Amino acid sequence: MTRNQSSDGRNALRVAGAVGLVTLAGAGYLAVQMASRRHRPAKRRPDMPTLAGGRGAHVERTVTILGSPADLYRIWRDLERLPELMSHLDSVAVRDPVRSRWTARGPAGIRVSWEAEIVADEPDRLIAWRSVGQSQVENAGSVTFTRAPGNRGTEVKVICTYAPPAGQVGSAIATFFRGNPDQEIREDLRRFKQLYEAGEVATSSAVPPRSGALAGSR
Amino acid sequence: MRAVCWYGARDVRVARVPDPQILNRKDAIVKVTSTAICGSDLHLFNGVIPTMKPGDVLGHEFMGEVVEAGSGEGAVKRGDRVVVPFAIACGACWYCREGLTSLCDNSNPNAHMAEALYGFSASGLFGYSHLYGGYPGGQAEYVRVPFGDTGPVRVPASLSDAQVLFLSDILPTGYMAAENCRIRAGDVVAVWGSGPVGLLAMKSAYLLGAERVIAIDRWPVRLRLAESGAKAETLNYGETPDVVEELKQRTGGRGPDACIDAAGMEAHGTTVDALYDRAKQVVRLATDRSHALREAIQACRKGGTVSIPGVYGGFLDKFPMGAAFAKGLTLRMGQTHVHRYLRPLLEHIESGRLDASFVVSHRWPLSRAAEAYRMFNDKREDCTKVVLDPTA
Numbered sequence: 001m002t003r004n005q006s007s008d009g010r011n012a013l014r015v016a017g018a019v020g021l022v023t024l025a026g027a028g029y030l031a032v033q034m035a036s037r038r039h040r041p042a043k044r045r046p047d048m049p050t051l052a053g054g055r056g057a058h059v060e061r062t063v064t065i066l067g068s069p070a071d072l073y074r075i076w077r078d079l080e081r082l083p084e085l086m087s088h089l090d091s092v093a094v095r096d097p098v099r100s101r102w103t104a105r106g107p108a109g110i111r112v113s114w115e116a117e118i119v120a121d122e123p124d125r126l127i128a129w130r131s132v133g134q135s136q137v138e139n140a141g142s143v144t145f146t147r148a149p150g151n152r153g154t155e156v157k158v159i160c161t162y163a164p165p166a167g168q169v170g171s172a173i174a175t176f177f178r179g180n181p182d183q184e185i186r187e188d189l190r191r192f193k194q195l196y197e198a199g200e201v202a203t204s205s206a207v208p209p210r211s212g213a214l215a216g217s218r
Numbered sequence: 219m220r221a222v223c224w225y226g227a228r229d230v231r232v233a234r235v236p237d238p239q240i241l242n243r244k245d246a247i248v249k250v251t252s253t254a255i256c257g258s259d260l261h262l263f264n265g266v267i268p269t270m271k272p273g274d275v276l277g278h279e280f281m282g283e284v285v286e287a288g289s290g291e292g293a294v295k296r297g298d299r300v301v302v303p304f305a306i307a308c309g310a311c312w313y314c315r316e317g318l319t320s321l322c323d324n325s326n327p328n329a330h331m332a333e334a335l336y337g338f339s340a341s342g343l344f345g346y347s348h349l350y351g352g353y354p355g356g357q358a359e360y361v362r363v364p365f366g367d368t369g370p371v372r373v374p375a376s377l378s379d380a381q382v383l384f385l386s387d388i389l390p391t392g393y394m395a396a397e398n399c400r401i402r403a404g405d406v407v408a409v410w411g412s413g414p415v416g417l418l419a420m421k422s423a424y425l426l427g428a429e430r431v432i433a434i435d436r437w438p439v440r441l442r443l444a445e446s447g448a449k450a451e452t453l454n455y456g457e458t459p460d461v462v463e464e465l466k467q468r469t470g471g472r473g474p475d476a477c478i479d480a481a482g483m484e485a486h487g488t489t490v491d492a493l494y495d496r497a498k499q500v501v502r503l504a505t506d507r508s509h510a511l512r513e514a515i516q517a518c519r520k521g522g523t524v525s526i527p528g529v530y531g532g533f534l535d536k537f538p539m540g541a542a543f544a545k546g547l548t549l550r551m552g553q554t555h556v557h558r559y560l561r562p563l564l565e566h567i568e569s570g571r572l573d574a575s576f577v578v579s580h581r582w583p584l585s586r587a588a589e590a591y592r593m594f595n596d597k598r599e600d601c602t603k604v605v606l607d608p609t610a
Contacts, residue, residue: 066312152312183330190329198308198324199290200242202342202364204352205327 046120048159049130049140056138056163059182063189066153066197069145070124075196076143077127099132112136138163156192158185220608221275221358222587227265230591232584235275238354238362244290246366248302252379253280253357253584255604256304256387257413258529260595261484262346267531269331269348277357278304278344279386281379284370285360293366300370302363303556304387306342306353309368320553325364326351340553357587359608371560374568381567383605384418384574390559392418392480392574393425395527398550399476401426408432408465408474408517409450410510412440414577414603415527416480420448421572423478432468434461434510436486439579439600447576462517473519481510482528491536508534515542526551577603583610 050056065072075081079100083089090103090111103113114137120128128142141160148155194201223233238247256279261267281301284294294300306326307319314322322341326332331349332339342364345355354361363370373382392415399407407423409416412435420431433444436456444450451468458464466473484507486492495507514524515538524547542549566572579602582590590604 064312066310066315187330193311194308194324197310198365199310200244202306202308202325202327202351203241204342204354205241 046122046128047126047142047144047157049119049128049142049161051130051138051140051161051163056140056161059160059162059185060157061182061185061189062155062157063193064148064153064155065193069147069154072154072156072196073124073127073145076145077121114139156189158189160185219359220584221354222277222584222606223272224262224270224274224276225272228263228592228595230263230276230588232587233273235273235354235358238360240286240288241362242290242364243288244293244365244367245288246284246294246300246363246370247286248280248282248300248356248361248363248370249285250280250282250356250358250361250608252282252383253277253606253608254383254386254388255279255357255587255590255594255606257415258346258482259591261482261529261531263591263595264484266484267347267349268335269328271348271352274345274347274352275354275358275361276345277355277361278346279383279388280344280356280361281373281383281386282356282361284366287366290367294370294372298370298372299375301373301382301385301560302344302356302361303369303371303385303390303560304344304346305553305556306344306351306364307368307557308365309557314368314557317555317558319368319555319557321555328352343553357584357606357608359584369557371564373564377567378575380575380578380605381573382564384414384577385556385560385563385567387554387556388414388577389418389563389572389574390556391415391527391554392420393422393559393563394554395419395478395480395525396422396426396428398525398527399423399426399428399478399523400548401428401476403427404429405475406430406432406469406472407476407478408434408453408514409444409478409480410434410514411480411482411528412437412444412450412452413480414574416478417443417448417577417602418574419478419480419525419527420444420450421574423476424449425566425572432465432474437597440602443576443602461513465517469519473517474522475519476523476525477514477518479511479514479524479526479528482526483507483530483532495535508537512536512538515547518545518547520545521547523548523550525549527554578605580604582606584608585610 079092080094082092090105093101098118100116102116103111105111114131115133116129117132119130120126126144130140131138139162144157146155191201219237220232221235222230224230259276284296284298284300287293287296305320307314307322308324311323320341326339326342328348328351329339342351342353344353396419405428407428409420412433420433423431431450432453433450434453434455435441436454441452441454444452453464455461492509495509518524579600584606587606593599594601594604
């Protein structure tokens with residue numbers, strides 16, 4: 001990447017951007033409530049953690065961003081900044097290097113939360129997570145950073161698996177998950193890219209984009 | 219404020235709408251001093267571009283004074299007199315860095331719509347449907363300009379609005395159309411359509427070294443302008459039944475080295491295929507009429523280049539792929555990467571080498587916009603280009 005990647009005012013933005021994605025991962029995936037929490041370590045494909053019993057819907061999206069894998073990884077890894085970007089993500093509380101508590105807000109103000117654990121963390125290359133313990137949604141996913149050819153930046157790939165809230169039809173949580181996670185991930189990746197590259201999220205609406213406040217703080 | 223709004227096919231009106239506001243840090247608000255109606259606005263007027271909504275503010279050729287600027291560094295400042303490119307570009311993505319600003323990755327808020335239709339999204343455009351971002355346009359008293367650090371170019375007070383306004387679109391568009399022809403010494407360039415873009419493509423072709431330029435149209439006033447303003451030879455297709463054969467005869471049997479389709483998706487024509495196109499478009503069996511493009515492909519010499527600044531939006535019928543293949547043609551097209559031409563063309567204007575103001579036929583107050591659209595669309599009153607004044 002040709003731009004200065006050093007930690008300057010842009011970082012806030014970038015972080016915010018990064019956040020978006022992660023969030024998605026968190027938010028879109030929503031999924032499921034509980035289910036069993038026996039995790040199987042994803043030994044063969046660290047970028048593809050799975051849910052217990054191999055359940056869940058699978059979403060995969062990639063975008064190329066004009067930045068270095070190291071820079072993009074660093075932004076992404078700062079989980080607590082993610083909610084600055086995503087309006088449907090209330091908070092991420094990092095408990096320790098591995099565990100974090102996520103709270104998201106859905107339609108009609110419904111809140112759901114889940115506990116996430118980082119199951120793989122390869123600096124500048126990959127972060128993978130899975131929901132654990134006291135979680136209202138069950139999800140697992142990863143984000144990988146791969147250098148694109150010819151100075152085109154970094155290919156950022158998000159993989160997410162989430163299980164629907166079995167037995168929760170009609171419940172608040174089922175409502176929460178009624179969105180389109182694939183579309184959400186796509187739009188959050190786009191937002192992340194825009195914030196990182198352009199410093200703001202394009203809008204033509206009189207209503208500022210969700211990230212407006214963040215962009216303004218850069 | 220007052221703005222030219224779209225309400226449906228052949229229905230545009232000057233309406234009161236809320237003043238634009240700064241929404242992002244790099245935004246600027248420009249008080250418009252001159253704004254023009256583009257030939258491509260007629261596609262909107264005629265309702266052949268999808269995803270327009272009633273009340274949308276039109277206009278992508280405009281200039282004026284910055285009256286408010288966001289907090290972003292490097293942006294224009296209050297009081298700057300600027301011309302604004304019709305394509306909105308972030309200046310930071312890979313495409314912008316490559317100079318392909320009309321393909322910007324980051325400026326279309328409705329990218330998902332364009333992706334659904336075209337596979338990928340190009341840049342956002344001012345006042346040109348929701349598919350291209352839903353940005354309110356500049357045929358208004360004020361306009362919000364995103365990425366004020368990237369798009370607007372400051373223009374010196376020594377140049378009049380009429381001299382620099384067309385940097386916003388048709389001058390760089392005509393220039394890029396000629397540049398896409400990869401003109402070499404001795405080249406003959408034929409241009410379908412003597413509207414403003416065609417006329418400026420003709421001038422640019424000479425500037426880039428063309429030996430001869432042939433203008434193809436049927437409107438006498440436009441052919442006269444091609445002759446007087448752009449020094450082109452003319453070919454009236456209304457009087458010449460076989461344009462391809464005529465061009466062959468005029469070029470020693472070789473055909474033009476490069477052909478420019480400056481007509482686009484609503485090309486007129488008098489041949490059977492043109493009538494067929496018209497019928498299909500009317501009943502929505504096809505979206506684009508391409509008589510001019512077919513003829514350009516048919517007429518072009520072997521190994522030549524067909525350059526397409528004219529706008530296409532959907533699907534073409536009876537596209538002569540066989541002729542293009544058999545002759546090994548190169549087709550080059552797309553929205554203009556306005557940003558990269560601004561400074562070089564401003565220099566051409568300042569030096570007097572390029573003057574685009576001759577295309578203007580009418581200067582009217584913004585309040586007469588509805589009448590102006592009808593006149594321009596119907597090519598009445600020798601209308602070639604209307605400049606609207608929102609301050610009048």
